[in-house]
Amino acid sequence: MDKLLCWVLRAFNQEFSGSSRVDLYDAFTRFLIEQYAKKRRTVLIIDEAQNLSSQVLEELRMLPNINADKYMVLQLILVGQTQLRELMRQPELQQLRQRVSADYHLKALDENETRAYILHRPATPGATWRSSPKRPATGSTGPAGAYHG
Numbered sequence: 001m002d003k004l005l006c007w008v009l010r011a012f013n014q015e016f017s018g019s020s021r022v023d024l025y026d027a028f029t030r031f032l033i034e035q036y037a038k039k040r041r042t043v044l045i046i047d048e049a050q051n052l053s054s055q056v057l058e059e060l061r062m063l064p065n066i067n068a069d070k071y072m073v074l075q076l077i078l079v080g081q082t083q084l085r086e087l088m089r090q091p092e093l094q095q096l097r098q099r100v101s102a103d104y105h106l107k108a109l110d111e112n113e114t115r116a117y118i119l120h121r122p123a124t125p126g127a128t129w130r131s132s133p134k135r136p137a138t139g140s141t142g143p144a145g146a147y148h149g
Helices: 001-012 020-039 055-066 082-089 091-099 111-123
Strands: 043-046 075-078
Touching: 001 020, 001 055, 055 075, 055 082, 055 091, 082 091
Parallel strands: 043 075
Antiparallel strands: none
16 A cells, blocks of 8 residues: 555645655545645546556555545546456455446447547647548548648
8 A cells, every 4th residue: 555655645746754654644644634624625536447456446445434524535536448347346346346436437439429529629629620521530541631739
């Protein structure tokens, strides 16, 4: 858990001294309580969570155990590929599964959704198309178009 707590503290830009598990846990607890006192919600989002070991996932399960006035002070969000669902089904992660309040699985985009996404994505930051794509990128034999930002 020591490496995990160091990583989490760094993710929240927290200074910490000492390297014992107790020191790290204490630093993280103080940070969460301070955020709660300021009426701030603390959310830890872990992307590519399918790459975590079951041991690390079990350690993550313990982090939200920190409470203030009976309120949970940390919300944990795991984001990952399909392999995360498979990993979560392992028997040793039953306690973590029991704590999941919501889960959602995005299905793959179909051809029309892919085309709409490709057209929308560059426009979001203000890019413009040099030519309008005639075919969706999936299954097309020619270029879908070019954009610049």
